[in-house]
Amino acid sequence: MNTDWRRILLRHLLALIGGGLLLGFISDAYGWSFALCLALYLGWLLxxxxxxxxxxESADAQAEVPEARGLWEDLFDRIYHLQRRNRQARERLQAVIDRAQESTGALRDAVIMLDSGGNLEWWNPAAETLLGLKTRQDGGQPVGNLVRHPRFKEYFEQEQHTDPLEIPSPINEDLRLQFLITRYGNGERLMLVRDVTRVHQLEQMxxxxxxxxxxxxxxxxxxxxxxxxTLLDNDPGTSPRWRRAMQQMQEQAGRMQNLLNDLLLLARLEATDYPSDNQPVAVEPMLQSIxxxxLALSGERGHRVQLDMEVGLRxxxxxxxxxxxxxxxVFNAVKYTPAGGxxxxxWWSDxxxxxxxxxxxxxxxxxKHxxxxxxxxxxxxxxRALSTGGTGLGLAIVKHVxxxxxxKLEIASVxxxxxxxxxxxxPAQVVPLSVGALSAAED
Structure with a gap:
């Protein structure tokens, strides 16, 4: 390594030629002399x-460098230093990996690495507790074979995972787990699973x-x-002051009843994940009725309500x-739109x-709202909300429905x-019929 390899090679060639000439001069057989010198040189190289x-091939990574001379000394030296740099790099990388595994192993949340096909590659100990994964048997298995909930299948197949998914644990129905998937690399996925049982119980309470x-x-x-x-209908002799007070009490009682009805409706919507009366619904007559x-709600305010819909789409x-x-x-749009608006x-499909x-x-x-x-x-x-008489639960009901x-609900406003x-x-919720589209715009 201390001498330029070109000079070493040149010296070897000169020595080979010189030896061949000397032997040829002594033996008067130059061809055999050069062949003998070349064979000796090749034997030394071999x-x-x-x-x-x-x-x-030595199993001992710390084995000493063999003794060599000339070009081979330079080659042995270079390989030795390359091995040492690679060994140091591997040690640093292994230290990082060990530290990462120690930190993820200390997490209470499960961390699972999946390949581009959705197969299990690596997971921390918390995944074994929350999902029941087993190191030897489950490695390389599709995650869908271990988490068989229908909603997880839908969530996993989505292109974007902006919102987390909450489902029961596959090994314990009393545990409520939150799944969040992040894509990285060439289609690989990182899945985080958190135990949200306590939060779920508080929300249920x-x-x-x-x-x-x-x-x-x-x-x-x-x-x-x-x-x-009864008092308002059957007591005409009530003074105007008391009648006005009772009318206001009746209005507020009606408003409280509407609020309670909306709260009970929300409670029923949150009780299950999917409606029990799941049947094809004809949307066209429903929208016409709405x-x-x-128009009746608008009354004298004179709103123009137009309806464009695709017929036969259920x-x-x-x-x-x-x-x-x-x-x-629709009623919110009427309430919050000035008269004549x-x-x-x-209603359409694509x-x-x-x-x-x-x-x-x-x-x-x-x-910001x-x-x-x-x-x-x-x-x-x-x-403004008080003037319209709303309960403040309308859009919450829409969201849960x-x-x-x-x-999902998308809101845009200027x-x-x-x-x-x-x-x-x-698309899975749509029941199309072989009927052409119709525009039923009405003024």
Whole structure:
């Protein structure tokens, strides 16, 4: 390594030629002399080559470099330093891997690495506790063979995994797990699984409390509203001051009854993941009925409600729940659109599934409010909400109905120009009929 290899090779060639000439001069047989020198030189090279092979195959990584001279000394030295650099790099990499495995092993959350085909490559000890994975038997198995929940299959096959999925553990129905998948590399997936049983139980306690309180309040409210109605209808001699007070009490009792009805409806929607009366629903007559109700709600305000729909397009699900969600969107559009404004309802399908869009020409909503519109009791403007008489639960009901029907709600709004609420349903929820499209626009 200390001498240039070209000089070493040149010296070897000169020595070979010189030896051949000397032997040829002594023996007077130059051909055999050069052949003998070449054979000796090749034998020397073969000896060092065999020593190099034995050294490289040696199981001892710390074996000393064999003694050699000339070009072979330089080659042995270079290979030795290359091995040492590679060994140091492997040690550093192994230290990083060991540290990563120690840190993931200490996590309570499961970390699972999947290849591009969805097969198990690696997981931490928490995955064995939460999912029941076994190191030797489950390696290389498709994750769908171990987590057989239908909703997990749908979630895993999605292109984007923006929202987590909550399902029971495959080994313990009492455990509630949250799955979140992230894509990386060449189609590989990293799956994080968290035990959210405690959070789920607290959420269930909240739901049960709201449902029980709402149910218990219905009876006294019904009694109060009934007596108020009786007093107003059967006591014409009541002074105008008391009559006005009782009318206000009756209005507020009716508003509280509507609130309780919406709370109970939300409780029923959250009780199960999928509607029990899952049947093909004819959306066309439903939207026509909702349009008629919207015109009646508008009354003297004179809104123009237009309906464009694809005839023969049906949806799998619960007709009562879908009617509740669609009517909430349409009635909200009427309530929050100034008199004489436009409300357009559109129902259509494409390769991505079926869609319902409700657009209005109202005052619009600022962008900062859009992510929270489906929260319970969230108010963009409390004074305006009070004037419309809403319960603040309409969009929350829409959200839960869509979740139960494998759909999602998209909201777009520009202040001063209006809003568009669009319901998207997956192709699996659509029941198409071989009927052409029809535009039923009505003024």
């Amino acid at each position: 000896r060092d080559l065999l020593r190099l092979r034995r050294w490289l 909240r739901k049960d409390f709201v449902a029980n309180v709402s149910h218990e309040l219905r009876t006294p409210l019904t009694v109060i509203a009934g007596y108020l109605e 349009r008629t109700d919207a 949806l799998k699900g619960s007709e009562a729940e879908l009617r509740s969600a669609f009517s909430n969107l 436009d409300v357009r309802i559109r 390769a991505q599934g079926a869609h319902l869009a409700v657009a209005d020409s109202g005052v619009g909503i600022e962008a 859009l992510p929270r519109l489906t929260e319970r009791f969230y108010r963009v403007d409390s004074s 869509l979740l139960r029907h494998r759909g 202040p001063g120009k209006g809003s568009v609420f669009t319901c998207h349903f997956a």
